[in-house]
Amino acid sequence: MASILRRKLVQSIGAAATLGPFAIGSSQAQAHKGDIVIGAAQPITGVFSFAGVAMNMGLNDYCAWRNSKGGVMGRKLRYVSEDSGFKLDQSVAIFKKIMAAEKPSFFYGESTQWVKAITQDAVAAGTVMTSSTSLASVVADPVNVPQHFVPGPTYPRLHEILMEYIAKTYGANKPRIAYVYADTEFGRDGIPGGKARAQKLGLPIVEEIVTKQAGIDVAPEVAKLRRARPDIIIFQGYILAPMPEFVRQLGEAGLKPQIMGTAWGLDRPAYDALGKLGVNLAGASMYRYGHETDSDMINQMREYLAKNRPDVKSISPFFISSWLSGMVFAAVAESCIKANKPLTLPHMKAALESMKQWDSGGIFGQLADLSGHQVPLGRIYAYDPAKQAMEPASGWIKV
Amino acid sequence: MRTGVFHETFAAEERLWDSATQRRWMAAFALALFTLPLWGSDYMLAMACIVGIHTIATLGLNITTGNAGLISLAHGAFLGVGCYTVAWLGKLGVPFYLTLPAAGLLTAALGVLVGLPSLRVKGIYLAVATLAAHFILTFVFREWEPVTGGVPGTNIPRAQLLGFTFIGDRRNFYLIFVIAFAAAIATRNLARTHIGRAFVAVRERDFSAEILGVRLLTTKLLAFGLGAFYAGVAGGLLGYFYGAITPEYFVLTLSVFYLAAIIVGGLGTVLGSILGALFMTFVPEVLRLVAHASSQWFPGVAGLLLPMGQVVFGALIIGFLVFEPHGLAAIWARVRRAFHLWPFKT
Numbered sequence A: 001m002a003s004i005l006r007r008k009l010v011q012s013i014g015a016a017a018t019l020g021p022f023a024i025g026s027s028q029a030q031a032h033k034g035d036i037v038i039g040a041a042q043p044i045t046g047v048f049s050f051a052g053v054a055m056n057m058g059l060n061d062y063c064a065w066r067n068s069k070g071g072v073m074g075r076k077l078r079y080v081s082e083d084s085g086f087k088l089d090q091s092v093a094i095f096k097k098i099m100a101a102e103k104p105s106f107f108y109g110e111s112t113q114w115v116k117a118i119t120q121d122a123v124a125a126g127t128v129m130t131s132s133t134s135l136a137s138v139v140a141d142p143v144n145v146p147q148h149f150v151p152g153p154t155y156p157r158l159h160e161i162l163m164e165y166i167a168k169t170y171g172a173n174k175p176r177i178a179y180v181y182a183d184t185e186f187g188r189d190g191i192p193g194g195k196a197r198a199q200k201l202g203l204p205i206v207e208e209i210v211t212k213q214a215g216i217d218v219a220p221e222v223a224k225l226r227r228a229r230p231d232i233i234i235f236q237g238y239i240l241a242p243m244p245e246f247v248r249q250l251g252e253a254g255l256k257p258q259i260m261g262t263a264w265g266l267d268r269p270a271y272d273a274l275g276k277l278g279v280n281l282a283g284a285s286m287y288r289y290g291h292e293t294d295s296d297m298i299n300q301m302r303e304y305l306a307k308n309r310p311d312v313k314s315i316s317p318f319f320i321s322s323w324l325s326g327m328v329f330a331a332v333a334e335s336c337i338k339a340n341k342p343l344t345l346p347h348m349k350a351a352l353e354s355m356k357q358w359d360s361g362g363i364f365g366q367l368a369d370l371s372g373h374q375v376p377l378g379r380i381y382a383y384d385p386a387k388q389a390m391e392p393a394s395g396w397i398k399v
Numbered sequence B: 001m002r003t004g005v006f007h008e009t010f011a012a013e014e015r016l017w018d019s020a021t022q023r024r025w026m027a028a029f030a031l032a033l034f035t036l037p038l039w040g041s042d043y044m045l046a047m048a049c050i051v052g053i054h055t056i057a058t059l060g061l062n063i064t065t066g067n068a069g070l071i072s073l074a075h076g077a078f079l080g081v082g083c084y085t086v087a088w089l090g091k092l093g094v095p096f097y098l099t100l101p102a103a104g105l106l107t108a109a110l111g112v113l114v115g116l117p118s119l120r121v122k123g124i125y126l127a128v129a130t131l132a133a134h135f136i137l138t139f140v141f142r143e144w145e146p147v148t149g150g151v152p153g154t155n156i157p158r159a160q161l162l163g164f165t166f167i168g169d170r171r172n173f174y175l176i177f178v179i180a181f182a183a184a185i186a187t188r189n190l191a192r193t194h195i196g197r198a199f200v201a202v203r204e205r206d207f208s209a210e211i212l213g214v215r216l217l218t219t220k221l222l223a224f225g226l227g228a229f230y231a232g233v234a235g236g237l238l239g240y241f242y243g244a245i246t247p248e249y250f251v252l253t254l255s256v257f258y259l260a261a262i263i264v265g266g267l268g269t270v271l272g273s274i275l276g277a278l279f280m281t282f283v284p285e286v287l288r289l290v291a292h293a294s295s296q297w298f299p300g301v302a303g304l305l306l307p308m309g310q311v312v313f314g315a316l317i318i319g320f321l322v323f324e325p326h327g328l329a330a331i332w333a334r335v336r337r338a339f340h341l342w343p344f345k346t
Helices: A002-028 A049-068 A090-104 A114-126 A155-170 A193-199 A216-227 A245-254 A266-277 A296-308 A317-338 A345-353 B009-012 B020-034 B042-067 B074-092 B096-119 B123-145 B169-192 B196-202 B207-212 B218-244 B252-265 B270-297 B299-322 B327-341
Strands: A038-042 A077-083 A106-109 A129-132 A177-182 A205-211 A231-238 A259-260 A281-285 A378-382 A389-398
Touching: A038 A049, A038 A090, A049 A296, A049 A317, A077 A090, A077 A317, A077 B270, A090 A106, A090 B042, A090 B218, A106 A114, A106 A317, A106 A345, A114 A129, A114 A345, A129 A231, A129 A317, A129 A345, A155 A193, A155 A231, A155 A281, A155 A389, A177 A193, A177 A216, A177 A259, A177 A296, A193 A205, A205 A216, A216 A245, A216 A378, A231 A245, A245 A259, A245 A266, A259 B299, A266 A378, A266 B096, A296 A317, A296 A345, A317 A345, A317 B207, A378 B074, B042 B074, B042 B169, B042 B252, B042 B270, B074 B096, B074 B123, B074 B218, B074 B252, B096 B123, B096 B218, B123 B252, B169 B196, B169 B270, B196 B207, B196 B218, B207 B218, B207 B299, B252 B270, B252 B299, B252 B327, B270 B299, B270 B327
Parallel strands: A038 A077, A038 A106, A106 A129, A177 A205, A177 A231, A231 A259, A259 A281
Antiparallel strands: A281 A378, A378 A389
């Protein structure tokens, strides 16, 4: 009798283990008719979780905020996200799972390789538009990646913006520029664009150093920089380390160049740490910072967070980026609904490409042109030691 | 062995599945698997394709490490070699039934090269030597832009056969599982040949094997070459499955993933490779789904529950190492034995 019970128990556990995950999946698949579904594979755990948590929050909060304002033409936005752990296998599986269960019209992914991996399926499905935190140039391609848009300028465009600013600010005194970048896509992607624009503007690149993303012996690289004696060092591909160590050792060597960076490398952890070292820090940002008050949309974010997430003290650019992607999703949906067209990829792509003067509520300082599936617009910010924050150092630069 | 199985001929002795019950179960399993695209959801199929690819790669590492006892930390990079070979040949218009064997053969040749240090060093020293191979290969993936596409990666043209394009998981599933099935049977047969027995002899004590007449040079290099061949084919399939790939996929943790799969599944067995690949793919997924569902019921602790999935996964692996070092295959064998003998012995 005991053996029969044991066998039944083993069978039950086996069945539960096999069917359990799918049962969970189906229980969540209770679609509300008429909702506009936004799916997401967000790296809430894993090496990219520092950004993933903010991105997940940003898109989730945009949907909630928008729904509190009546949704999109009376239709609610429904956000369905799962943790991808920043693993390609997992994020692609999540895409397929949510696509099958929820039939989302929009999807937010975690990385460049995710975009590349799902593109053929997304195009074949013909019913989904995607975005992600990636600013890689290969995914801002209306022909080969037609379903995707980048919520800002790509890395090459950001570096072109930097070079334009340098050329304009320094005038005839052409500064000596050194590049230090990580041997990753995040590090490398923008460099050729930046170098090409520097060459066009007559700006000399006197040193180019490629490092690993982490665990770097900085001393030999600093020795190279000492020999090159650059006026400006542009870091790319790092969130924080090894920039402070570079700066410290450069200071010990008697060098105090202008330090520059772009986008995610100028988030609060970086400017707080570098600011404490007394660095002359500036860089290209695609959005206004979360502490600025002259953007209506960022003010709305701040109000929403103060009311619903009082523990969040500052708005990260990752939060702004995914919120902005949500805004574009909503604008595309609104355009299709107004034109009485179904949310299919050709209609959504046409709607996106018609957004040539789109108002982002001040997240970008000018009307944004999304026709190229990116927004080639940015602004230079410089660290203000008195305010301990990044403050505007230029007008908005379009490239 | 189960009771009531008597071999009267050599042919009966040679069978892979030696009882009618085993054959029936195997047929049912194959049928369930091959009809999966008809009844499975897109998500199940995507996961099944990923498991199929990981199974082929795990089978390969189990030949090198499980059977022959040669530790390889370059297995993830071998997958990359296969993937980029398929991508490059595919762009030249070579059909998939040639690109996949070519990927396997090229990777096998590289595997032989990487296996050369195994003639002089073993254990942890060999692991370090293969680690160097991993870093060299991943460097090539990033830098050899005309072939690999460099850091941004490359696209892989879809496999085609007589005008039929393997696009979408339902079609790719058949491509992957026919090859996975063939790879599993080939591996099972390999273990029963003189080559398979030579691998085991080398694993147990290589100089004793040499005294018994096993040629160490050939055997060790063959173990590396065969393992790499499987990895190359798996890498090629990975390319066809995703349609695009970047070097970021072939990081060291991928090699560690396969090492963990053979340890958890069971060293030196086909079943161990399959169960290991299943465990390593599905358990994090199940834990993630459970954590995700729980976080919806308890939103206040969502931030804690999601990372806990990884902690539980790590604890499960440690638990296996401590309580069942022979892996899931041994547990499976015990469960089967208990059912076979029931009710006479429990």
